[in-house]
Structures are given as structure tokens and as C-alpha cells.
Amino acid sequence: MCSIAEMAVPLSPLELLERTWHGDPVDVDDARRFVTSWLGNGATDAQMASWCAIAQARGLPRACTAGLVSALIASGERLDLAPLGMTGDLHSTGGVGDNVTLVAVPVAAALGVRVAKMSRRGLGYWGGTVDKLEAIPGYRTELDLGEFVGQVQRVGCAVIAQNPRLVPGDARLTTLREATGTVANRDLVAATIMAKALAGGAVALAVEVTWGHGAACRDAAEAAATADLIAWLAEGWGRRVRTTVTAIEEPLGRMVGNALEVREAADVLRGGGPTDLRNVAARLAGDLAEAAGVSEPGGGARRAATALADGTALETAERWVAAQGGDPGIWTGVTGLPTAPIGLTVPAGGDGTVEGIDARRVGEAVRRLGAGRLHPFQHVDHSVGVELLVKRGDPVTAGSPLATVHARDQWLGDHAVAEILASFRIRGDSDPPD
């Protein structure tokens, strides 16, 4: 009798969902079969969306996440980068104003890691790296895999849009998640990053997990759990990995918007730019150098800062962008980036000190300006965005400028000015302390 009760009957999609809802054990194979069935149009979009929502609301068991990663990798081809020597890939879970990748890739390449990175477009309230790169005149985000690998070998790095031959299932999953508001949660963030990284074939990985009101994770504990899950998955697939956790309570750097963020990355590559962005990028590039073994443990970030200061990162960035058809003059300011026709100032309402800036609200305002998407095929305006002129801790006086809004037209601009003003939390000089 027992032998019959113990017979493993494959779970239907509904049974898998019910088990997940009830918190009953689900094994890696059950989860992989469910995702594979969805990718093969067996399980429906509604069923997959429901599973994503469970992940977001309650979290999935690790076996489920591993099964998801396995199914996503199996949905396409895998690159083998071993012939290129010490290859690396880096990922940030992203956030409002997060242009770390634009800086960290040429820095890591300058340190000797061959960086082969695929990136993506955005749909949530922050942009994707591909949207930012497409603000660069001439830059080709679509290389075929042969060109991509060749450029990594020749130039030291390449950043392209996610190739549809690799993890095609992830693009479909991402579209579903973006349309259902299930982007920002531990298990799906970890699974989608790791499926792409593992299929991409790089030997070493560095992953930055962001948290805060404008980031992938709500709080530091959630970010630490995500980093831990990523490391667990990477080690399970035999990779060398470093993870870091970064708070994005206010937007990273001062720029939010595609061309604006490229301009800011150029400032950092020239040895200037905002300190927070420079430090995060140097740490991520340094982590990758350490994971790849081209830098001694603990010394990666220092070497990365040197590469930013001595111009080797800038030089690598110029070769990288030129190799992909872009105008390298954007890094040195010789060539312009697209600019918006209207600039509007956001004035402070009174005297005081900036206590905080609601990053999510800023991200949503910039999306409404046209810099992001509300549906997958929406046109992105690369020129628009917001430049923050003060950040947390800065003093302001009545009427002094808090930010500049770069807009397509007056109506959109006025709306954004009001939204950006509302996103600032300013303590008046006469307010009592908390």
C-alpha cells in the first residue's frame, strides 16, 4: 500500500501552484517541469504570473528557484568562454539612477578581466542599461554572438542587449514580471540574474544587490538574503562569485534618465562625478577582479579607484564604445548626447535641510517624462530626465533650486516638477527634531 502512496506522479501546473500556495514541499524537478511547461505553452501566462506573485508576496523555497534557473538555462543555448582565459560578468539588481554598469565594465576590463556582458531594456520605474547605451550616437547594442565574443577577446569588454539565443525564456519571464509588477523580489531577481550569467559562460561573477525604496529589495535584510541566494546558486553551478549589498535610499548619483546617466558615467570615468556612484562602481569592478583572480583579495576596489584616477578606465571605455560603433567622444565631452528641449527648475518651498529623496517617486516621474516604459513596445526618449542639484544632508533656502527637469514639452515638464518637489523630504529650520 505504501509503495503506491509513494509513487511519484508528476504534478500538474495547478497542483504545483496549490502546493506552493500551501507551503508544501516542491522539489527542483517539479519546479523545472512547471516552468518548462509554461515556456512550451502548457502552463498558462496566468499560472506563471500567479507563481511570480507568490514569490513576491511570500518567497519561494530554494529548490523552486533552482528549478526555475535550470529551466531558463535549458530554454536556449549556452556560451563557452573558456578559450578566452579569465572571463567575467557583472550584474547589478538596479535601481533609480543606477548607471554603475557603464562605469564598472571598462574599469574591470582595465584591470585585466575579459568582461562579456549582456544587458537589458527597462520597463519598471528604473531604466535598463541597454536604454542608456542606446542614448550614445551610433552604439550598436545588437551584435551577433561571434562578434560579441570576438570583441571581448580583442578589446577586453563588450556590452550588448541580451542575445535571444541565450535564455530566451528569461525575456518572456521578464516581460511577464514587468507587466505584473513582480520585478522587485528576491527569488525572481536572483533566478533571472543567475540564469543569464550561467548561460553567458563567464567564469567569474560579481553581483551588486541593491535595496531601498528605489531598488530591487526593500531593506538590507532582504538584500542580504538575495545576495546569499545568488551565491548559493552560483556555487551550485560551479562559478566563482562575489556579491555586495548597496543601499539606494535616494537615487544613485545625481542623474536619472538615459543620456543624463551616460553623461554622469563619463564624469566618473574622467575621475570626477558623484562620490556614491564612483565608490559603488569601483567596488563592483574590484569584486569582479578579485573573483576572477586578477586582483588580490581585498585589493580590488583600490585598484579600480586607481584605474579611474589614472585614465586607464577611460581609455578602455573609449575603445569599447568605438568597437561597438559608438562615438567615443561622448566620454570626453567632445561629442554631445541628445538633450531635451525644455529645462525647468524645481525650487525649494522654504529654508531647511534635505532629509531624503523618495527614489521610487523620482523614478516614476522620470518614466512619465518618457525615459521609461509603461508597456513593452513603448518608445523611449533618451534625452529626458532629472538632474538632482542637492541630495540628503544638503541645506536649501526658499526658492533655491533642488533639481532640473529635462522635458519634451511644458505640460510633461510641469507635471514632473510637481512630482520631483513632492519627492523631496525637507526639514524646515524651525521644525523640532524627531
Add this chain to the structure above:
Amino acid sequence: MCSIAEMAVPLSPLELLERTWHGDPVDVDDARRFVTSWLGNGATDAQMASWCAIAQARGLPRACTAGLVSALIASGERLDLAPLGMTGDLHSTGGVGDNVTLVAVPVAAALGVRVAKMSRRGLGYWGGTVDKLEAIPGYRTELDLGEFVGQVQRVGCAVIAQNPRLVPGDARLTTLREATGTVANRDLVAATIMAKALAGGAVALAVEVTWGHGAACRDAAEAAATADLIAWLAEGWGRRVRTTVTAIEEPLGRMVGNALEVREAADVLRGGGPTDLRNVAARLAGDLAEAAGVSEPGGGARRAATALADGTALETAERWVAAQGGDPGIWTGVTGLPTAPIGLTVPAGGDGTVEGIDARRVGEAVRRLGAGRLHPFQHVDHSVGVELLVKRGDPVTAGSPLATVHARDQWLGDHAVAEILASFRIRGDSDPPD
């Protein structure tokens, strides 16, 4: 500036979802527009499934549930039953072995309420009333609305499958929920019941909210909250309503399976049958009589018990089934119901006392026997199911029969025997007390 920030821009489906995820306020109109958009193929199934999952995982604000009810009612026609006098409708949120409707409808009609009830097929781990009625030879569950109203007027009651001209959106929502495991949650249960009841046009309503491992709500508090929400919605739409809360920790009655549950309802209508089922059905019918004003407050259940004892409910049931083309002999045992070819005994493993029966596990075992569906178009076997021979508190001895499994073939039967055995929690005579 403020006037621009305060301009109400209609929310996109993604924004509505994001607001719901973040717990930001959503008003009735936003929610109604979202559901209406989904019904018009604007918002996708994935987006609606995600909203259902949020409802299940976290609960929706009342304004969202009211918006959902409003959109569902507006998706089709509404009946006007005012010309029929005091009309009533009753609903149970259902559970494993819950055949209360089969008894409560003729009882309430015998007490003088004109009961106009539409019911449904099942997909979760418990069956729908329509599946049970279709076990009756000849019974027509599909009447057109004219026939339906005419029978209510002539005979005093009618029970048909949900008419597709009324709340067609609900059928679509139910299919989505059943396929995604989001059937059992407060807000969607309340919304779907109330949309059907309000569009159905009855003046008085009685609703039984079930809780327990084999029911719609997890616990008594959740059931009370559901009942409260149902009453709030009913009163908002101007109806007279009574709600009750019922625990279904073990299956209600002794039968689980379509024809078996009809047979058990017949036992109750003849004045016998399991006490728990008889009491729940009498209370629900009595509540409806009170809500409709044909019974004095507090006296409905007693009058219902009398109608079961004196044969007037049985007589009404015979007229009802005959009017819908069914053989009324099934109530008196003159005519048979479909029976399964194989009967297997589930023997107790040792001496002791039944501490509990896992209703959900029993429901799932009966579904696997063929009595329920794993996908919407699956054939239902009306003959199969389980007959529980002992229930909580009953003593058992090693080898004594716990239940009888009625199966289509030996393999399915053996599997169910093992599952039913595992669903029994039996305390051995030598076990220490808790």
C-alpha cells in the same frame, strides 16, 4: 503647481498592480476600470492573475473588492425578480463534501421563499453543485432565463448552471482563479458570490461561509471577515442578507463525490442522514427564510428542521427535480444513481480513536478518482467518491473499516485507499494524551 500634481490621470493596469503591491490607496473606480479593461482584453490574464494572487496572499482593500463586484455585474445582464414576490438566493462558499445547497434549496422553498439559484461546476479540490445535480438522471442544469423564472414562480425553486448572460465576467474570473490556485481567499470569494447574487436579482440572501482545512477560509477569523465583507457588499447594493460561519475541519457529512452526495442529501430530505449536514442545511434555509421575512427572527432554523421532519421539504424537492427533467425517484430511493464498478475498504491500522480527517487530502484523493477536475474541460465521473464510515471521536480497531472507496478501476482505487488512510489521524489506545 499643486493643481497639476493633483490631476487624476487614469491608472494603467501596471500602475494599478504596483499600487496594490505597495499598499497604496486604490479607489473603486480604479479597480473597476482595471477589471473592465481585463474583461475587454486590455489588461492581460497574467495581470489579472497577479491581482488575484495579491488578494490571496495579502488581501485587497474593500474599495478594490467593491470595484471588482461592480465590474463583474456590469459585464452582463441583470435579472429583475421583483414581480415574483419574496425571492431569495443562497450560497455556500463550499468545502469538501459540502452538499448543503441540495438540501437547503427545497427546505427554504417549502418555507415559502421563492428560491432562484444559479450554481457552478467545480475545479478546485471540491466539487460544484452543478456537477452533483448532473449525477441525477435527466436533470437539466441549462434552462434559459425565461424557463428559470417561470419554474421559480410555478414550483417555488429552481437550481441551474450559472447563465452566461449574467455576470459572464465571473465565469472568466473563476476559470482564471481555478487554474491558478486562487480560489480560497476572502476578497475573491466574497466578490464572486456577491456579483452573482446581485445580478441574479433576488431580494433576500443567505450566505454560509465555510472555514477549515477543506474549505474556502483557513480559520474562523478569516471566515468571519469574509462574512462581514459579504454583508457590507450586500447592504451597499440594498439587499437583505444573513450570513453564517461553518467549520469544515473534516468533510461535511459522510459522502464525498457527486452521486454519493446526492444520495446523502436524499437521506437528509427523508428525515435522516448525518447530523452535521442536516443542521447546517436547516440553518442556511432558516436564515434565508428570516432574511426574506417569511419566518420570525431566530425561528428559521427550527421551522426548517420541521420541514425536513414532516416531509414538506422532500415533497418540494420531488417537484423541483421533476420540473427540471430529473427523476424524482432519486430522493426516495426508487430510482438509482450512477454507481462505481469497484468498492474498496480502507482498513484501520490499529486500535484507537479518530482524532481528525484531513478534508483537503480527502478532497484531492476524490478529485484524483475522477470526481473533480484538474483542468476546466475534464470529464467528471459522477459515480466515484469516498464514503466515510467513521468520523472524529469514533473508536476504531485494527482492520475495522474507516471508509469505502468507490472507484472506476483497481489502480485508481488502490491509490485512493492509501490517500484516504493517510488523511485519517488516529490516536492509538496506548498513545499518551497531548
